[in-house]
Amino acid sequence: MAILAKQSYESLTEDTAINLAKELNLFPEHASLSCSEIGDGNLNLVFKISDRITGTSVIIKQALPYAKVVGESWPLTIKRSTIEANALIKHGEYVPHLVPKVFAADEHLAVTVIEDLSHLEIARTGLINGAEYPNLSKDIGEYLAKTLFLTSDFALHPFEKKRLAAQFSNPELCKITEDLVFTDPFFNHDSNDYEPELAELVYELWKNTDLKVEAAKLKRSFVTEAESLLHGDLHTGSIFAGPTETKVIDPEFAFYGPIGFDVGQFIGNLLFQSIVRTGVKREKIHTHIKTTWDVFYSTFSELWESHNIEPFSKTEGVKEDFLQKVFKDTLGFAGCELIRRTIGLSHVKDLDGIEPKDQRILLKKRAIELGTALILNRSEWTSITDLIGRLEEDIS
Amino acid sequence: MAILAKQSYESLTEDTAINLAKELNLFPEHASLSCSEIGDGNLNLVFKISDRITGTSVIIKQALPYAKVVGESWPLTIKRSTIEANALIKHGEYVPHLVPKVFAADEHLAVTVIEDLSHLEIARTGLINGAEYPNLSKDIGEYLAKTLFLTSDFALHPFEKKRLAAQFSNPELCKITEDLVFTDPFFNHDSNDYEPELAELVYELWKNTDLKVEAAKLKRSFVTEAESLLHGDLHTGSIFAGPTETKVIDPEFAFYGPIGFDVGQFIGNLLFQSIVRTGVKREKIHTHIKTTWDVFYSTFSELWESHNIEPFSKTEGVKEDFLQKVFKDTLGFAGCELIRRTIGLSHVKDLDGIEPKDQRILLKKRAIELGTALILNRSEWTSITDLIGRLEEDIS
Numbered sequence: 070m071a072i073l074a075k076q077s078y079e080s081l082t083e084d085t086a087i088n089l090a091k092e093l094n095l096f097p098e099h100a101s102l103s104c105s106e107i108g109d110g111n112l113n114l115v116f117k118i119s120d121r122i123t124g125t126s127v128i129i130k131q132a133l134p135y136a137k138v139v140g141e142s143w144p145l146t147i148k149r150s151t152i153e154a155n156a157l158i159k160h161g162e163y164v165p166h167l168v169p170k171v172f173a174a175d176e177h178l179a180v181t182v183i184e185d186l187s188h189l190e191i192a193r194t195g196l197i198n199g200a201e202y203p204n205l206s207k208d209i210g211e212y213l214a215k216t217l218f219l220t221s222d223f224a225l226h227p228f229e230k231k232r233l234a235a236q237f238s239n240p241e242l243c244k245i246t247e248d249l250v251f252t253d254p255f256f257n258h259d260s261n262d263y264e265p266e267l268a269e270l271v272y273e274l275w276k277n278t279d280l281k282v283e284a285a286k287l288k289r290s291f292v293t294e295a296e297s298l299l300h301g302d303l304h305t306g307s308i309f310a311g312p313t314e315t316k317v318i319d320p321e322f323a324f325y326g327p328i329g330f331d332v333g334q335f336i337g338n339l340l341f342q343s344i345v346r347t348g349v350k351r352e353k354i355h356t357h358i359k360t361t362w363d364v365f366y367s368t369f370s371e372l373w374e375s376h377n378i379e380p381f382s383k384t385e386g387v388k389e390d391f392l393q394k395v396f397k398d399t400l401g402f403a404g405c406e407l408i409r410r411t412i413g414l415s416h417v418k419d420l421d422g423i424e425p426k427d428q429r430i431l432l433k434k435r436a437i438e439l440g441t442a443l444i445l446n447r448s449e450w451t452s453i454t455d456l457i458g459r460l461e462e463d464i465s
Numbered sequence: 466m467a468i469l470a471k472q473s474y475e476s477l478t479e480d481t482a483i484n485l486a487k488e489l490n491l492f493p494e495h496a497s498l499s500c501s502e503i504g505d506g507n508l509n510l511v512f513k514i515s516d517r518i519t520g521t522s523v524i525i526k527q528a529l530p531y532a533k534v535v536g537e538s539w540p541l542t543i544k545r546s547t548i549e550a551n552a553l554i555k556h557g558e559y560v561p562h563l564v565p566k567v568f569a570a571d572e573h574l575a576v577t578v579i580e581d582l583s584h585l586e587i588a589r590t591g592l593i594n595g596a597e598y599p600n601l602s603k604d605i606g607e608y609l610a611k612t613l614f615l616t617s618d619f620a621l622h623p624f625e626k627k628r629l630a631a632q633f634s635n636p637e638l639c640k641i642t643e644d645l646v647f648t649d650p651f652f653n654h655d656s657n658d659y660e661p662e663l664a665e666l667v668y669e670l671w672k673n674t675d676l677k678v679e680a681a682k683l684k685r686s687f688v689t690e691a692e693s694l695l696h697g698d699l700h701t702g703s704i705f706a707g708p709t710e711t712k713v714i715d716p717e718f719a720f721y722g723p724i725g726f727d728v729g730q731f732i733g734n735l736l737f738q739s740i741v742r743t744g745v746k747r748e749k750i751h752t753h754i755k756t757t758w759d760v761f762y763s764t765f766s767e768l769w770e771s772h773n774i775e776p777f778s779k780t781e782g783v784k785e786d787f788l789q790k791v792f793k794d795t796l797g798f799a800g801c802e803l804i805r806r807t808i809g810l811s812h813v814k815d816l817d818g819i820e821p822k823d824q825r826i827l828l829k830k831r832a833i834e835l836g837t838a839l840i841l842n843r844s845e846w847t848s849i850t851d852l853i854g855r856l857e858e859d860i861s
Contacts, residue, residue, distance in 0.1 A: 222685070222688050222689070227636055227639065227640050227643060227688065228636045228637075228640070230688075231634050231636040231639070232636070234634070235631045235634045238627050238630070238631050240623055240624045240627040240628070241624075243623065243627070244623050244624070247623060252776055252777070255776075255777070256776055278780060278781050278782060279782075281777060281780040281783070282780060282781075282782045282783055282786055284777070285775075285777035285780060285783045285786070286786065288777065289618070289787070292618050292623065292626075293618070293690050293691050293692050294689050294690055294691075295689050295690075295691055296689050379681075380648055380651075380652055381648070381651070381677060381680070381681035381684065384674060384677040384678060384681060385674050385678075386674060386675075386678045387677070387678055387681045390678055390681070390682065391685070
């Protein structure tokens with residue numbers, strides 16, 4: 070992988086992005102290149118560089134030294150660019166077909182050069198528009214099992230695992246999750262953002278001591294349990310999908326954390342679609358949810374048999390005990406995702422895009438209630454069938 | 466704190482240790498110094514340097530680049546010396562009266578210069594000989610609560626906690642614990658060392674699937690749960706004690722791990738004395754065990770009220786939930802300590818010193834059975850009174 074000569078940070082423009090592509094020899098020497106910035110400008114610049122003759126293209130992504138959310142901007146480390154590139158490369162060792170290729174990265178410019186995936190669409194957008202993505206859940210189940218098993222203590226020598234855990238220490242981005250997912254939505258905090266019609270339910274939630282005790286446990290798990298190298302932000306907006314392909318992008322929140330967090334964030338984001346859909350379309354989402362867990366479980370189990378270096382792995386019951394713990398965590402983290410995306414700072418279009426308003430408020434209430442139930446009942450619902458059963462009760 | 470000019474590692478002798486003391490200006494310029502090496506030579510050299518006139522003295526401890534156990538020697542990182550010095554300094558910020566003063570440290574020589582504590586005795590030796598140490602459990606309860614609370618996410622900004630967790634990454638020494646405490650004793654492994662009369666009970670233990678599922682969970686907690694900066698090896702041989710003073714030494718195994726591991730190792734080592742004692746002397750040990758937990762609990766609770774930066778800490782039930790988890794972990798880790806010190810590589814004189822042999826075998830069997838019960842019942846015994854009750858049943 071090409072690494073640029075050390076230089077200091079400066080924001081790229083379309084012209085300097087082309088120069089960078091040339092310097093990196095990403096195209097033939099005399100290629101005529103065009104460039105357009107296609108990012109949303111909140112966190113990163115995203116340049117698409119194309120060869121006018123052959124039509125081949127690459128993406129140059131550059132982290133901005135600040136984040137813009139709801140019009141405000143605050144400083145945000147550009148080190149996240151290095152974390153992202155390293156996580157793509159590390160996960161790419163295990164699931165090269167499910168992550169973009171990384172052609173180059175530069176720490177000082179906070180730049181990652183990756184495969185152009187613009188023939189695919191963002192899974193969230195596609196799902197909202199009714200796309201089916203028949204391989205989505207199978208692919209993500211495989212992605213989760215392989216990246217999470219193979220970076221865990223079950224597969225890595227303890228020295229290598231601890232080296233990676235230190236390398237992927239990611240305090241700044243973890244803090245965003247600690248605040249926006251695990252803390253603010255459970256308190257009357259300025260960062261929250263909910264429609265006035267939800268106020269009563271939100272006040273109840275803030276007074277629900279049992280729920281807060283459980284949310285505190287989940288937060289503690291997030292800040293203390295270094296199980297595997299997580300993606301760290303695996304919602305449906307971090308996935309490119311198409312009729313046959315799936316690519317997981319944007320792992321800038323990667324760090325060593327609890328396995329159930331990645332699984333739970335993905336399932337949590339499918340649950341928004343379960344909430345907003347009806348009939349056969351809803352069943353298709355439930356099939357995706359079940360397939361995600363089933364493929365995760367079976368692939369993880371295969372790796373457990375074939376790649377496990379932990380002597381206790383051969384003891385009857387140890388695998389089941391561990392995967393039960395992951396399932397319980399998954400439900401809890403999915404619950405947190407449902408709540409925070411409904412009443413916290415950062416929303417999802419799955420809910421916010423619903424019209425008319427009455428219907429939207431009704432569905433948002435369901436999201437809060439389902440999130441609460443997932444957090445509170447995660448020890449009782451012991452299989453994915455229990456979860457699907459609970460979802461089907463809702464509709465009947 | 467003085468830091469020597471960078472130099473490469475070489476083993477000190479009594480002469481070069483004196484030169485080092487002079488270079489560090491630890492004594493008046495023209496002091497006449499004497500030196501004797503007082504270590505057991507297994508892991509470290511320990512030099513006592515004294516001023517012949519004033520009688521003042523310091524200890525120079527140097528890590529050896531190998532460990533000698535049962536006649537064999539294997540390479541062992543000298544970085545542990547830096548971990549030890551940094552842990553003494555960090556814990557010393559919170560409990561200066563309970564750890565030795567550090568006068569100097571040098572990473573390249575793997576040297577730590579500390580307060581001479583030879584007016585005190587090693588607590589294990591004293592307890593075996595019947596010493597009472599009226600302050601021991603109160604002091605260790607305070608040491609545990611303060612060092613563990615104040616290095617946790619409850620007290621530190623997440624950036625500082627994660628910085629310390631990376632700084633105290635200690636893979637080599639953690640691996641010793643992972644192998645010798647959490648793995649080998651539960652399998653037919655070469656490193657185990659038990660008397661032939663225990664063989665039947667040991668074979669039963671290796672076939673006890675329920676026990677192994679629970680031991681696997683405890684091991685997983687040890688390798689994944691970065692709660693606090695632990696001492697990492699808090700047995701009674703790591704404590705200097707006297708009639709009024711207590712000093713915790715040797716934190717070379719320090720790392721970010723589960724709080725219950727430190728609490729459990731200390732209580733586990735008191736349990737050996739519970740096993741070998743009778744009558745009033747036994748009750749005194751039970752009082753020490755109860756006081757350790759009670760002082761830990763009350764001091765941790767006070768810090769929770771006064772120093773907690775976690776918003777959930779004000780929610781009713783969160784503290785109780787957390788301390789219940791710590792108690793459960795404590796019992797489990799104490800159980801592992803009882804088992805590994807009886808049948809694993811590294812034994813304790815509390816048991817090995819018992820004569821006649823029949824009595825020793827009987828008590829070792831009790832240690833294995835109590836260890837097993839602690840691991841299996843740690844969710845049922847929910848208070849220190851439950852534990853003491855179980856110990857008293859044993860004697861009746």
